[in-house]
Amino acid sequence: MFKFSRKLSEVLLQWNFKIIHKALQRKRRQGNMGTSHTVTVSILPGARCMFDEPVQVKVNGLSPKQEVTLKATLTDETGETYRSFAYYKADENGELDLNCSAAKGGSYSGVKPMGLFWSLAPQTPFKRLMKKNVLSPYYVSIEVYNKADLPLAKCINERWFIGEGVTRTLVREGQIRATLFLPPGSGPFPGIIEMYGVGAHLLEHRACLLARHGFATLALAYYGYEDLPTNINEFHLEYFEDAVKYLLNHPKVKGPGIGVLGFSKSGDIALAMASFFPEICAAASINGCIASITSVLHYKGMTIPALQYETSRIRPTASGAYDILEAVDNPMEGTNQASLIPIEKAHGHLLFVVGEDDRNWKSSFYASEAIKLLEKHGKKNYTILSYPMAGHYLEPPYFPWCAASFHVVYGLPVLWGGDPWMHNAAQEDAWRKIQAFFQKHLNGEKIRNQL
Template sequence: ASMAPSIRFSPATRSLFDEPLAIAVQGLGPRQQVTLRTSLRDEKGELFQASARYQAGDDGELDLARCPALPGGSFSGLEPMGLLWALQPQRPFWRLVKRDVQSPFLLQLEVFEGHGKPPGRLLAQAQHERAFLRDGVRRVPVREGRIRATLFLPPGNGPFPGIIDLYGTGGGLPEYRACLLANYGFAVLALAYYSYEDLPKEMKEFHLEYFEEAVNYMLQHTQVKGPGIGLLGISKGGDLCTSMASFLKGITATALINGSVANVGAVLRYKDITIPPLNINLKRIKVSKSGIADIFDTLNNPLEGPDQQSFIPLEKAECRFLFIVGQDDRNWKSEFFAVEGSKRLQAHGKEKPEIVCYPGAGHYIEPPFFPMCAASMHLLVGKPVVWGGEPKAHCEAQIDAWQQIQAFFRKHL
């Protein structure tokens, strides 16, 4: 008698979200055709799903590390992590983010008979927790002076290399990247800068003094190893990090994920300095038949005319730079920004920055295994915009970029 099919995960019940997860099914019939489906609900209750068609081996074993997915599902080919990176929301224009890092995402896997639509009989199911907070990592809410932030401290005795982590347009206080980074031995401060608690509601103007307070908080913290700290920013967070590195003391390494080297979206002030935002021309937005906007060409060129005033004087920075670039970023010209930033640094006799380019990667290069979001609502545009990227290439870029960022901070902090 054959045993009932069963699912085997490794790690068995719980893993960190950015760690690979091995998936296998045993007890199937020889060369049996099955459909595997993963489901995950975010904290707003929105459902993400992916499915793939497989055929078991002669021994009734199906190991996703050895068996390619057959055409007809969310992906095909040998993709051991495909059932995670191919997750797509049932609700259009919805991006997967983690709001509460203290609870895991619950991943559900179901095995169905055959390759039909809808799938056949349910043969096996299992659940697995994808966690964010490693055991022993401390999550410390920070409300010192004006700072609104969360500090993540690794287990054990510090001091640890310190990093300030900034997200982009959308505001609030996303903690998941900072939290995952702290799992690897960094003290990371996720810093809110607008649309959170008593911070400004809108992106009108930012004062660098606020960010300076956060830098000083980190530099003075007993668990943070000096003499300087690192900055990590994506999108709008990237140009804020560039401005911080250019004007504030105590910054040793700055990593930008699809960031801009021109000030974007809001006036920036520091003491008696004012940097205007790059001008935008909304007539250059292209809207598709399905109502999705492509905003790639809306920003003016920071090398021309009055827009040169928006170029951040990054040659003043006393730090090393890393540019992570998605070459299919449709939000703005990340590769152009990285290249022009590099030219400006070298023109002033500064060290050439590291630039890592990823073909087929879009705007939101997140920690590994976050599914690519092709398009979602942009708060400043008021409609969904296309972010760019091809799912598999984007997934591979996220895995590599995560390693590059950690290696960069280990080397320079």
């Protein structure tokens, strides 16, 4: 009797264990939904897109009003991982549509359709997302988790830089070190020289994306690349003039003039090109300076001295990054005015794109002084795009906002400024308007009237 009771107890125990185990497995599969629905997360209109294109993220198969966490992950070319997350609650049909569903917190809150992308943050402090090989995409993983932090669904978004039919050609013409991107078709196309800031040497992502939008774009290196000068102490504008001639002489480039786009340090180079080269009919400076900052400029016997900076004006912050906003000398004071770019000589139209919370230097001040200078000389050939709470690194849309990263000139991690949401909104708006600016002012007939 004792043996029978013991055997019965063991059988009952095993039976109960199997029931509990199956119930737990069912809950894991269903994400505590209480239904047998399959949870899916999808990217619309498709899993593959261009990096500057928005996508629609949708989740189906949840329980009505179910609370979940959406997580995004991107690993860059160096192996650094960027992550973002947001809390959501499904609607009455068990669905989420990030185009209209509001995040309840996390990396952002509210209705932010692309929030998972622009809020991606590095797991290592002071890293910044860049793209060195534009021939490969970035893969963004989107995952859905239940309240128990168990995975329910996953999909991958391929975000490409080089568009279908865009060609990429390395340029080694004389001293020129560059990459030329041409749109598909026979052309001719409006031409743009595009340059990046200090520390990048030759980045192609912006030029590559511009080619996808119909511009023949030359991504131009100007220091620290191959046999170019290793520092930014001085530049000879003849190098940039050679690049202008190269692009204008290309059979697929519409003449008789071209545009130039500069960011940060290359912003003042872009303004100098517009001031001295009549072939430059449209110049855009993104968070640039109106003086030749840290570099002496030479051109045909003329010299513009460098605007200097003072490291004693750098301030540490609680984040571990430094505030360098006050480091650069004021170009409008005393002998510093000799470093000003003579933008009043520019024949073409000038575009100043400004992040009003730029902590790298006083971009907003520089742009306002530029306008005063132009108007003083009777010039109206300018447009300004000014964005509240946008920081220094204004990239094409959906690049993650960078709060702070390493600055090669100062040798320190520094603050770049901005608010993540406002910064991304500025990137979206500026990207559209920069393209419209070049389309307008690189029209052939209008160019002929300017020259």
